[in-house]
Amino acid sequence: MKTFTLPGTDIEAPNVVLGLMRIQDKTDDEVRTLVSAARDAGISFLDHADIYGSGVHGCERRFAEALKLTSSEREQLVIQSKAGIVKDGPYFDFSYEHIMESVHGSLEALGTDYLDILLLHRPDALVEPAEVARAFDALSTAGKVRAFGVSNHTPRQIDLLRKHVAQPIVANQLQLSITHSPIIAQGVAANMQGLDQSIVRDDGIVDYCRLHDITIQAWSPFQAGFFDGPFLGSDRYPELNAVVDRLADKYDVPAEAIAVAWITRHPARMQVVLGTTTPERVASAAQGSNIPLTRPEWYELFRAAGHTIP
Template sequence: MQYIEFGKDKDKVSEIVMGLMRISEMSTGEVLDLIETGLEEGINFLDLADIYGGGKSEEVIGKVFTENPSLRTEFFIQSKCGIRCDPDFTYFDFSRDYILEAVDGILSRLHTDHLDSLLLHRPDALMEPDEIAEAFDRLYKAGKVRNFGVSNMTPMMMEMLNREIQFPICANQIQLSCAVTQVFDAGFHMDMQCDKGIMRDGGGVLEYCRMKKIPVQAWSSLQYGYFQGTFLGSDNYRELNTVLNRIASEKVVTPMAVALAWILRYPGATQAVIGTTKSTRVREAAKATEVRLSKKEWYEIYLAAGNDLP
């Protein structure tokens, strides 16, 4: 397993992150086996959100920690807040009071006294940076949160927050996979009259994060579209799978490991979030950090996913 430095204390965290969105219906024994497998493979980073399973995903992890207290110190725990799932409709809320309320709920469900990282979950167009700064300051001084980050934010959104908050943004979690490549497409097709030249990330989010030393966390790292399914083995991505299978055979790993290695090949600090609930898959994913793709292999995978270069 390879590691990056994360947050203000430069914690050593794994490049592979275990995303726990889908564990809400699993037993504590099944989840214990899952995260212990990750730990055996060197994965020490767990990613949650208060909306996953309506809070049940955090509750399951909380029960695991209650039954196995020593495990809490083995993991770097990240959760997210800001998406309000009200009976009428879902919306975003980064108000000071809601952030404070949400974190208290997260800590209660997790049966822990602090989060190692808190991300604002998607952008709130009505956010007030000074309110966010006050919430972060209170949470940090109370010992409830150690690091603060964002998800799906553009460079200018992060710049706006940076004018008020006293903490460096610890991460930006964005959608990225071999089959979801918009953050690369616009750069390749800069100044060209084609759809792929459209800046869909607000303009250079990868480059911004790299310059500011903000780790990029890739969610849906094995998916295509917006939760449309995995591209591994999909008939929609036959050429991509042919290339992934060939490279996997050459490097004696699985296609999953190659697909994740493609994400991790980006020169900035990068993590790949996996959402599997199978221990065997966790072991496959962990091998990704042992794979170093050449530039030619990286571009071959990019093109095999249906992309082009000018």
């Protein structure tokens, strides 16, 4: 498993992350087996959110109940959670009160004294950045959160926060897969009239994150689009799957590893967030961490997914 020091922190992080948004109904043994499979593959970075599960903090609590981590076991893990989405409504809330309440709820549910990273989950149109800064300062000073980031934010939304927040924004979690990659595909087809791919939707978020040492965490790495099913093995993507299968044979890895490798090959040094609850798929995907896809292979996958290369 390839690791790196997360910029803006002293956290040694793997480039593949285990997401735990679907463990609410899993037994203790199933949760332990899933986390053990990840640990065996070199994944020590776990991704949570306050809204994951059937109730607020549901998956965080299920995780803690199943693992019952000792203090030494906790220190071996990087635990990240998120705040800002209110399911009842739904709406978003980056107020000082909500951030503080959410983090304290996550700490109680997880049975830990601190989060390694806290992300603001989705942009709040009513954000008052000074309130976010006050919450971050309080949480940092109290030792309850080591580092801070965002999820699904644009460059200008991050700039607005950075004008007020003293701590570095160290991560931005964004949807990315070979087939769902507008954050990359737009730049390849820049300045091409009449092509949907060339439309700027995110103000150059990938380059922005690279310029400001913000690690992109790619969620839904196997989804074809926005939660409309996986592309691996799908008859909607026969050309892409043919390329994936050929490269999987070449590198002697499962197809999931090639999908992960396409993301980790990018020089932005992204992390891939796995959402599967199948231990075998975690092990398969983790093998993509170190696969050295060549430039021709990376672009062949990109073209086979239907993206235009001028």
